[in-house]
Amino acid sequence: DAGVIQSPRHEVTEMGQEVTLRCKPISGHDYLFWYRQTMMRGLELLIYFNNNVPIDDSGMPEDRFSAKMPNASFSTLKIQPSEPRDSAVYFCASSSSVGGNQPQHFGDGTRLSIL
Amino acid sequence: AQSVTQPDIHITVSEGASLELRCNYSYGATPYLFWYVQSPGQGLQLLLKYFSGDTLVQGIKGFEAEFKRSQSSFNLRKPSVHWSDAAEYFCAVGAQGNEKLTFGTGTRLTIIP
Numbered sequence: 001d002a003g004v005i006q007s008p009r010h011e012v013t014e015m016g017q018e019v020t021l022r023c024k025p026i027s028g029h030d031y032l033f034w035y036r037q038t039m040m041r042g043l044e045l046l047i048y049f050n051n052n053v054p055i056d057d058s059g060m061p062e063d064r065f066s067a068k069m070p071n072a073s074f075s076t077l078k079i080q081p082s083e084p085r086d087s088a089v090y091f092c093a094s095s096s097s098v099g100g101n102q103p104q105h106f107g108d109g110t111r112l113s114i115l
Numbered sequence: 116a117q118s119v120t121q122p123d124i125h126i127t128v129s130e131g132a133s134l135e136l137r138c139n140y141s142y143g144a145t146p147y148l149f150w151y152v153q154s155p156g157q158g159l160q161l162l163l164k165y166f167s168g169d170t171l172v173q174g175i176k177g178f179e180a181e182f183k184r185s186q187s188s189f190n191l192r193k194p195s196v197h198w199s200d201a202a203e204y205f206c207a208v209g210a211q212g213n214e215k216l217t218f219g220t221g222t223r224l225t226i227i228p
Contacts, residue, residue, distance in 0.1 A: 004158070031214050042218065042220045042221065043159075043205065043218045043221075045215060045216075048214065048215065050214070056215065091158055091159070093158075093159075095214060097214065103149060103161045103164055104159075104161075104216060105161070106151075106158030106159040106160070107158050108156070108157050108158045109157075109158050
């Protein structure tokens with residue numbers, strides 16, 4: 001089975017540029033999560049969706065960050081404009097609610113460097 | 116609100132020795148507990164989970180964990196580590212009916228020959 005697929009794996013861009021991270025969840029999963037991982041702050045939940053609807057975006061750091069899930073098989077996390085402090089590894093994860101509280105399955109992440 | 120504490124930031128173990136990684140949680144009801152492993156450059160992989168029932172759960176790669184309600188702990192163990200076990204290990208807690216997980220800060224495991 002294909003796991004969670006994230007693209008790109010690496011992104012290097014200059015500050016002020018728009019960055020778009022992409023995620024394809026596991027087929028059939030109805031929850032999708034976006035996390036950010038840094039040395040200083042560890043793993044932070046940014047936002048999560050249920051059936052394509054954002055449920056909790058309290059972890060989104062500021063208005064420069066936005067996330068969408070136009071359909072069950074695709075989500076984006078956008079940063080505009082990007083800043084050096086946004087440099088981190090961004091993970092997408094998905095899970096199924098069938099059976100209740102199933103584990104989250106993670107993608108391999110996007111390593112983002114803002115110069 | 117739930118919380119997770121992993122008191123050990125870094126642990127070094129000799130290959131072949133036993134391992135125990137500590138995890139303490141805070142949650143009012145019965146928690147859902149998970150251990151994940153992260154190898155360099157990769158995402159988090161589920162090792163094992165506890166929802167209910169037998170308090171000793173078996174996972175992949177020879178790992179096990181024991182839920183102890185009286186100590187609010189869910190420690191991860193392995194009887195004999197292999198060099199390939201070197202990685203970062205995360206404990207996470209969830210609540211029934213809430214798909215959000217709260218992760219600990221992780222424990223980095225180094226294996227020496």
